[in-house]
Amino acid sequence: MEVESKFVTIKAHIVGQPSESDFEVREHLVPLSVSPGSNDVVVKNLYLSVDPYQINRVKEHSASQSAISFAFRLAPGDRIDAYGVGRVVASANPGFEKDDVVVGLLHWSEYSVVGGESMLSKVDSKEFPLSYHASVLGLSGFTAYAGFHCVCKPKKGEKVFVSAASGSVGSVFGQYAKLHGCYVVGCAGSQKKVDLLKGKLGFDDAFNYKTESSDLKSALKRYFPEGIDVYFDNVGAEMLEAAVANMNTNGRVAVCGVISEYTNAQKRAAPDFLDIIYKRITLQGFLAGDYLQQYFPEFFSVTSDLLRNGKICALEDVSPGLESVPSAFCGLFRGDNVGKKLVRVAHE
Ligand SMILES: NC(=O)c1ccc[n+]([C@@H]2O[C@H](COP(=O)([O-])OP(=O)(O)OC[C@H]3O[C@@H](n4cnc5c(N)ncnc54)[C@H](OP(=O)(O)O)[C@@H]3O)[C@@H](O)[C@H]2O)c1
Secondary structure, three states: OEEEEEEEEEOOOOOOOOOHHHEEEEEEEEEOOOOOOOOOEEEEEEEEEOOOOHHHHOOOOOHHHHHOHHHOOOOOOOOOEEEEEEEEEEEOOOOOOOOOEEEEEEEOEOEEEEOOOOOEEEOOOOOOOHHHHHOOOOHHHHHHHHHHHHHHOOOOOOEEEEOOOOEHHHHHHHHHHHHOOOEEEEEEOOHHHHHHHHOOOOOOEEEEOOOOOOOHHHHHHHHOOOOEEEEEEOOOHHHHHHHHHOEEEEEEEEEOOOHHHHOOOOOOOOOOHHHHHHOOOEEEEOOHHHHHHHHHHHHHHHHHHHHHOOOOOOOEEEEEOHHHHHHHHHHHOOOOOOEEEEEEOOOO
């Protein structure tokens, strides 16, 4: 038996800022049974993650495409890989059974057929909302955890700055830093987000970088009169330059993402390298995937406990229906989302 499965794809490679009209919804047939020995798992997708890095896979060229095997370029008409949560419909893989809830690399589609070597794991569907496994307990939360514990390693009392702080990774990173006893300031692109950071998420301070009256270097000087020890960079460009100018001696910058540069090839951070040398600043790019095997179980256990005890708050921004994927994705680059952007493809 087969089922018609809708999927979202690009009409052509995307140049610059993405728009909804760059995408289309197509259909294809997905088998609802598996051949024994194939190791395939057929998954009905429930929640799909919408992530900034996906823009770099649907461009004609991006430095990321040749750097790592799973970031290769996608062509118009291809199904687009996406992290997500789903329910197993059929499995030829001994690790999974029909009705298991799984998380891993699916597609922006209603159903996914996941091959044997692909990353998929079972989740306990009872304790937390299923969406959490694609947000705070999934790769976004893990990125914040790896960035915090493996890259920045802040000490209690250190001054921490986070950009895109109300977003999926930034909001979790800032909360880890607060729980660790750091002084935390975040920036975001609207007053609503700033209020959320200072209120619900308990940041020490926050500002709207879009309406800041002074230049970013002066703004950061005002928010960090004693300098920044750790900068968790999600945006790149001018904010990275301004942060470096305000770093303390032996400061650490974790370059998690440079979203402002993804859609604008002319925009590139040019921090003052004399600052980097004389203040002995460490600027480290990292990929969360490099830390998965060693740290995911620890992350999952620690973050589950924090959620159970109400010490950390999961921020999610969920759009309904597969057809909302293009607007959800384009909205990331307009700052529409508050917290982890997900699309609910089907109800449980
Ligand atoms: N290294 C890794 O392993 C790894 C893993 C996951 C994600 N990342 C990176 O981490 C960053 C955050 O990802 P996320 O999933 O948590 O996304 P997110 O922060 O939930 O969403 C993106 C946010 O970025 C901000 N933004 C968009 N365009 C911008 C621009 N031109 N300048 C400044 N800010 C802009 C917007 O918030 P505002 O309202 O604040 O503008 C938007 O809401 C991205 O750069 C992503 O590629 C890296």
